[in-house]
Amino acid sequence: MAMRRAIGLMSGTSLDGIDVALIESDGASIRIVKPANGFIAPLGPTGYRGYGEDERTLLREATRDAEAVRHRDDRxxxxxxxxEFVTRAHAEAIEAFLAANGLSPAEIDVVGFHGQTVIHRPKLGLTVQIGDGAALARRLGIRVVSDMRANDVAQGGQGAPLVPVFHKALAEAAGFTGPLGILNIGGLANATLIDSRGTMLAFDTGPGNGPINDWMKERTGLDLDEDGATAARGTVDEELLENLLGHPLILRAPPKSLDRNWFSHRLAGYLTIEDGAATLTAFTAHAVARSLAFASERPTRWIVGGGGAKNRTLMAMLERLLEAEVLNADAIGWSSDFLEAQAFAYLALRALEGLPLTYPTTTGVSEPVTGGIVSEP
Known part of the structure; x- marks a missing residue:
């Protein structure tokens, strides 16, 4: 298979904005600059299109309205x-990215378009990521692969997490041997565990930044707890923490894929701003640690990406609870900010080749399956 250029897009449940990343891959191996000391160089250029507050409000309201969705086409x-906004904003993000990097649409083989998740209920056979892949392809003049979760859900899988196959390709390119944990902390947190035999186990561990961000927004008007500074000044309410960790979805064995709205900040409502931030941060960290009950081997090294990798208080909690080396993805030449966008570029290339995106040990689907809808310009 020939190496091709792909752009990946990711707009997560934290509603910060749109990540854009370019990689070169044949859908199996990944082109890297050079392996060195177990680390890899950046895969390609990246870009970002932030959301304004009115745009975030629209997406929050749409997510609430999505609770009434019963069929995939309901709007x-x-x-x-x-x-319409999601499609337009993603087009703008790619157009700006191409211009910034001196690239033309003809130089890009495919765009991996995740869209914006508004509801995810795999047990009901329902997952909806809004965004019009066909309209995006027409505007950009580039082939687009979208709706990459739907086939997995239709085949009985959880529809998430989708990134583990990319995590494994990165680990192999870097020369890592297991046991290794790769943790992405966005609105939710998900882990890929790779044992010493190279076998993957992946699942959502529980809340990520979502409840923390919601708490900060409600109590302070800020979008997040910068560096975990508010949590660092607080004290964890241990009784509330244990109650939160009793959530049945934390205790459920994999495969499991969760919905951001299943974890609320409101149970911490009686706490001070600092104590609430500390307790919700501990909830995320402890949920990850408790997920190791499902691992065949405890990872000796963890690589953390997503917005949570910048939360120093959360990272310190993880290192203490996991009793392992915990590294920000940036520290090893990966990208904490753009790991998921890179993953969706890689998944788009795999979809074009008909290669599996998901596996029994990642989403619980009965056999490896591909996915995605291909839209030509």
Whole structure:
């Protein structure tokens, strides 16, 4: 298979904005600059299109309206407006990225378009990521692969996490041997565990930044707890923490894929701002640690990406609880900010080749399956 250029897009449940990343791959191996000391160099250029507050409000309202969705094509309330916005914003993000890097649409083989998740209920056979892949392809003049979760859910899988196959390719390119843990902390947190035989186990561990961000927004008007500074000044309410960790979805064995709205900051409502931030941060860290009950081997090294990798208080909690080396992905030449966007570029290339995106040990699907809808320009 020939190496091709792909752009990946990711707009996560934290609603910060759109990550853009370019990689070169044949859908199996990944082109890297050079392996050195077990680390790899950056895969390619990246870009970002942030959301304004009015845009975040639209997406929050659309996510609330999505609670009324019963079929994949339902678009109640503000969902049609949000879908048009998501498509347009992603087009703008790619157009700016191409211009910034001196690239033309003809130099890109495919775009991996995740869209914006508004509801994820795999047990009901339902997952909806708004965004019009066909309209995006027409505007950009580039082939687009979208809707990459739907086939897995239709085949009985959880539809998430999708990134483990990319995590494994990165680990192999870097020359890592297991046991290794790769943790992404966005609105939710998900882990890929690779044992010493190279076998993957992947699942959502529980809350990520979502409840922390919601707490900060409600109590302070800020979008997040910068560096975990507010949590660092607080004290964890141990009784509330144990109650939070009793959530049945934390205790459930994999495969499991969760919905951001299943974890709320509101149970911490009686706490001070600092204590609430500390307790919700501990909830995320302890949920990851408790997930090791499902691992065949405890990872001796963890690589952390996503917005949570910048939360120093959370990272310190993880290192203490996991009793292992815990590294920000940036420290080893990976990208904490753009790991998921890179993954969706890689998944788009795999979809074009008909290669599996998901596996029994990642989503619980009965056999490895591919996915995605291909839209030509």
């Amino acid at each position: 109640p309330g503000r969902l049609p407006q949000a879908e």
